[in-house]
Structures are given as structure tokens and as C-alpha cells.
Amino acid sequence: MIKNLPRRHLLAALLISLSASFLLCGYELIRSSSNTLYKVAYGINAFPIVMAIMPIGVFIAIYLYGKILTALGPSRTLSLTTLLSGVFFLVAYFFIQRGSHLMTGVLYIFREAYVILIIEQYWSFLNSTLNNSSAKKLNGPIVGISSFGAIAGGLLLNHFAESFGTVTMLLFASVTMIPCAIFSMLAYRACGEPIPEGGLQEKHGALAIDLFRRSPLLTLLFIVMVTQVLSTVLTLRFQGMLELEIPNPDTQTAYSGGFFALLNGVATFFQFIVTPLFLRYLPLFIIHAGIPILHAIAVGVLVYNPSLFTAATALLVFKVFDYSLFRAAKELLYIPLSFDARYRTKEVIDTFGYRFSKGGTSLGLLFLGKAGFLLSTLYSWIAFGSTLLWLLLVFPLIRHYGPLKQTR
Structure with missing residues (x-):
């Protein structure tokens, strides 16, 4: 079922699966850690507050993504958003280490935005690279390989959170963004960058709402x-x-x-x-x-x-x-x-x-x-x-x- 697929499609699926696997590994480290850090800073009763603010932060993130996409194109936008996420985790680590309560809330909102923003960029690439026939055969295994990273992240958290400390998990997550960026960059180089109809200008606005x-x-x-x-x-x-x-x-x-x-x-x-x-x-x-x-x-x-x-x-x-x-x-x-x-x-x-x-x-x-x-x-x-x-x-x-x- 797989062997007759174009090599370009197989490469796209493999490289993006590996990138997504590292992304989800880092996300598992961030998700539980950010919950704990926010709870320690503000208490469990404060979760509805950050949850109410979260959609605003997510919308700002995707609007900025739309503007960056116009300026840089899909490949460089993915690389930039991936690497900036890794840098943010480093910054958050240093602020929280120094006792910043506010940064725990910012981290919580950021974690809700970054992972799905990058994951959907992966799928945008795949949906632009694979045809309908290849996608029917590869989409399931792509999700499956990606999920191995989430399992690995949970195991890492289970083994190292107590010995290294919760806040140190942000450093681990930051490191995972490097292979994310490398594998996604290789995917674009191997398979080519999708060409927008009429160029990168915003014919329908930054988010094409119309x-x-x-x-x-x-x-x-x-x-x-x-x-x-x-x-x-x-x-x-x-x-x-x-x-x-x-x-x-x-x-x-x-x-x-x-x-x-x-x-x-x-x-x-x-x-x-x-x-x-x-x-x-x-x-x-x-x-x-x-x-x-x-x-x-x-x-x-x-x-x-x-x-x-x-x-x-x-x-x-x-x-x-x-x-x-x-x-x-x-x-x-x-x-x-x-x-x-x-x-x-x-x-x-x-x-x-x-x-x-x-x-x-x-x-x-x-x-x-x-x-x-x-x-x-x-x-x-x-x-x-x-x-x-x-x-x-x-x-x-x-x-x-x-x-x-x-x-x-």
C-alpha cells in the first residue's frame, strides 16, 4: 500500500512525522509543568482567569503568524515560529527561576498557542504536498509516528521532574525545538515550497477570513x-x-x-x-x-x-x-x-x-x-x-x- 507512493510524498510524511514527534515530546514536558507552575503561583481557583484570557493570546499569535507568512513564506515562517518558541521557553525559565508569577500565566497561554500553531503548519505543508490518494494512505501513520513523541515526553517528565525540578523541564522542551526546526526545514528542501496563487500578498487578509x-x-x-x-x-x-x-x-x-x-x-x-x-x-x-x-x-x-x-x-x-x-x-x-x-x-x-x-x-x-x-x-x-x-x-x-x- 505504501511502496507505490511517490518518493517525495514518503519523504514529506517521514520528515514531518519526525518533526511533529519532537514537538509533541516538548509539549508534554511543557503542558504538565506549566499547569504546576501556574497552580503554585496563583492557586487552582485562578485557572478560569487564565483560560478566559487564553483565546485572546491565541488569536494574537495566529494574526502575527499571518503577517509573518506574508513577509517570509511558509518555510521560513515555520522555522522562525519553531525556533522562537524554543527561545521563549529559555526566557520563561529564567524569569520563573527568579520568582516571576506573571510569567507562569504567560507560559500557560503561550503553550496553548505554540503547539497547535506549529502542528497546523505541518498539516498545511502536507495538504499542499500530498495528493488525495497519498494522504489517505499516509495521514494515519503520520499521526501515529507523531504520537510516539508525546509518549516519550510523558516518560521523560515522569523520570526527571522530581530530580531536576519542574521549572527545569522548560529547558528540556527548549532543546526539542531544535530537531523540530531541522526536520521541517529538510522536508521543505526535499519536497519544495508551495507556491501561493498570485504570490504571497494578502489577497484575503492576514488570516483570509473572507x-x-x-x-x-x-x-x-x-x-x-x-x-x-x-x-x-x-x-x-x-x-x-x-x-x-x-x-x-x-x-x-x-x-x-x-x-x-x-x-x-x-x-x-x-x-x-x-x-x-x-x-x-x-x-x-x-x-x-x-x-x-x-x-x-x-x-x-x-x-x-x-x-x-x-x-x-x-x-x-x-x-x-x-x-x-x-x-x-x-x-x-x-x-x-x-x-x-x-x-x-x-x-x-x-x-x-x-x-x-x-x-x-x-x-x-x-x-x-x-x-x-x-x-x-x-x-x-x-x-x-x-x-x-x-x-x-x-x-x-x-x-x-x-x-x-x-x-x-
């Missing part, structure tokens, strides 16, 4: 936002049932470890085996419609019979598909679109839309809780409604996509 009006991109934005609502409420429902059925904190940790190990194992199987087969043999509409239907069934069982087992099952089903088939199938939708759609508007959808929806959902639930609503029962119903809305959005998405899919 493209939402005449393409499937607006529907895709809504789908991404709905998936993050679903992700948030399923995670909260799982954590609530875990605390309810397993009161002992250490036993909760042990259960969570086993659950996420199982999740990662199933996701790996889907990334390398299921996703390439499904993308090769099933129509894209069936895949995009089938995923929310499957989630609706899993969440429906949770609504009917709430328990730790049904909550864990619904969350596992969501995460496995989100990490594998949904991600791979979603990227296929960008391939026939223009350069501005793949490199500019995509960042609005998959960076800002993703983070804004996740943060907005958390804050909305916080206000509902303050207003006296019983959130534990609301989570499952919000999740079920999200799956139905997701399914409804698939129909206009595929209707728009049909006339475009033969253009590249």
Missing part, C-alpha cells in the same frame, strides 16, 4: 468547535464519575493511568491500521457521518446508564477517533482548497476555533455551576446534543466539498 463566505470552511470551523464542546464535557463527566466511584486519590491515579494507556494503545492501532484502510475503502461522507453517529451511540448509553464504565467508554471512543480517523479525514478536506485556505484560514479553524471553543465551554460551565445548575447531569446531555449537531453539520460540509475534491 474565505469563510464561499467555501466549506465555515462549516468546518463549527464542526471543530462542536468537537471541543464534546471533548470538554466528556472529560468532565469521566473525572466526576471517577471521583464518585473511586474516592481514594491514589486509586484514581492508578485507574487513570491504565485508562490512558489503553486509550493510547487503541489509538495507535487505529492510526496505523484502521485509518488507512477506512480512508482507502470508504467514501469520505460515510466516514465523516459515521464518527458522530458512533459518538451519539456511546453517549446515549452514558445518558441511559451513567457509570464510570460508560463514561470511560464514551471518552475513549471520542479520543481514539479524534487522534486517528477524524484528524486524518478532516485534513483531506483541505487538499483541494487554495493556498490561503490551507495556510491562513486553517489556522483560524484548527488553532483559534479549537482553543476558543474549549476555553469558552469551560467558562460557560463554570457560570452554569455558579447559577445553581447540577452540572453532573448536564454534561451527558450536552455531549449528546453535540453529537447530533455535529452530524447535522456534516451534510453541508460534504455538499460543499464534492465539487472541489477533483481540483488537486
Whole structure:
């Protein structure tokens, strides 16, 4: 299945997978460390504040990205944003070492922006380099290889955080950005830089917002936002049932470890085996419609019979598909679109839309809780409604996509 693919496509997939693997390794080091550092500085009750500010920081980041893209082009923009991220971690380390509480909040917001901004640049490159046939075979393994870096980052954190200190993990993360930049630069050199239609000037603005009006991109934005609502409420429902059925904190940790190990194992199987087969043999509409239907069934069982087992099952089903088939199938939708759609508007959808929806959902639930609503029962119903809305959005998405899919 792989051997007949063009060498250029295989090189693009391999080099970007390696780059993404180092990126996700560093992100795992930063994610847990930044949570701890912020919590120590401001306390756990201050998390809603930084979560409310976070979408603003993410939007500023992607707007600056759009301006840099216009000035430098895709290859140098990726190299610059990668290396600047590494430099930022060094700066943050020195400030936090000297007792800066403010920098812990800045680090938290930055970590939400940088990883997804760079990841989406990888996918912009792949969507501009691979054709539809190659992408169906390679997207799943690309996600799979990348996930090995996240596993390595978690292991590094587990082994070295206590002995070296949490803040020192920022130095480790900074180092990982060097191979990220090297492998992505090699990918562009080996496969070439995508040529924008009519040059790099901003025909549609820095983020090409006006493209939402005449393409499937607006529907895709809504789908991404709905998936993050679903992700948030399923995670909260799982954590609530875990605390309810397993009161002992250490036993909760042990259960969570086993659950996420199982999740990662199933996701790996889907990334390398299921996703390439499904993308090769099933129509894209069936895949995009089938995923929310499957989630609706899993969440429906949770609504009917709430328990730790049904909550864990619904969350596992969501995460496995989100990490594998949904991600791979979603990227296929960008391939026939223009350069501005793949490199500019995509960042609005998959960076800002993703983070804004996740943060907005958390804050909305916080206000509902303050207003006296019983959130534990609301989570499952919000999740079920999200799956139905997701399914409804698939129909206009595929209707728009049909006339475009033969253009590249």
C-alpha cells in the first residue's frame, strides 16, 4: 500500500512525522509543568482567569503568524515560529527561576498557542504536498509516528521532574525545538515550497477570513468547535464519575493511568491500521457521518446508564477517533482548497476555533455551576446534543466539498 507512493510524498510524511514527534515530546514536558507552575503561583481557583484570557493570546499569535507568512513564506515562517518558541521557553525559565508569577500565566497561554500553531503548519505543508490518494494512505501513520513523541515526553517528565525540578523541564522542551526546526526545514528542501496563487500578498487578509463566505470552511470551523464542546464535557463527566466511584486519590491515579494507556494503545492501532484502510475503502461522507453517529451511540448509553464504565467508554471512543480517523479525514478536506485556505484560514479553524471553543465551554460551565445548575447531569446531555449537531453539520460540509475534491 505504501511502496507505490511517490518518493517525495514518503519523504514529506517521514520528515514531518519526525518533526511533529519532537514537538509533541516538548509539549508534554511543557503542558504538565506549566499547569504546576501556574497552580503554585496563583492557586487552582485562578485557572478560569487564565483560560478566559487564553483565546485572546491565541488569536494574537495566529494574526502575527499571518503577517509573518506574508513577509517570509511558509518555510521560513515555520522555522522562525519553531525556533522562537524554543527561545521563549529559555526566557520563561529564567524569569520563573527568579520568582516571576506573571510569567507562569504567560507560559500557560503561550503553550496553548505554540503547539497547535506549529502542528497546523505541518498539516498545511502536507495538504499542499500530498495528493488525495497519498494522504489517505499516509495521514494515519503520520499521526501515529507523531504520537510516539508525546509518549516519550510523558516518560521523560515522569523520570526527571522530581530530580531536576519542574521549572527545569522548560529547558528540556527548549532543546526539542531544535530537531523540530531541522526536520521541517529538510522536508521543505526535499519536497519544495508551495507556491501561493498570485504570490504571497494578502489577497484575503492576514488570516483570509473572507474565505469563510464561499467555501466549506465555515462549516468546518463549527464542526471543530462542536468537537471541543464534546471533548470538554466528556472529560468532565469521566473525572466526576471517577471521583464518585473511586474516592481514594491514589486509586484514581492508578485507574487513570491504565485508562490512558489503553486509550493510547487503541489509538495507535487505529492510526496505523484502521485509518488507512477506512480512508482507502470508504467514501469520505460515510466516514465523516459515521464518527458522530458512533459518538451519539456511546453517549446515549452514558445518558441511559451513567457509570464510570460508560463514561470511560464514551471518552475513549471520542479520543481514539479524534487522534486517528477524524484528524486524518478532516485534513483531506483541505487538499483541494487554495493556498490561503490551507495556510491562513486553517489556522483560524484548527488553532483559534479549537482553543476558543474549549476555553469558552469551560467558562460557560463554570457560570452554569455558579447559577445553581447540577452540572453532573448536564454534561451527558450536552455531549449528546453535540453529537447530533455535529452530524447535522456534516451534510453541508460534504455538499460543499464534492465539487472541489477533483481540483488537486
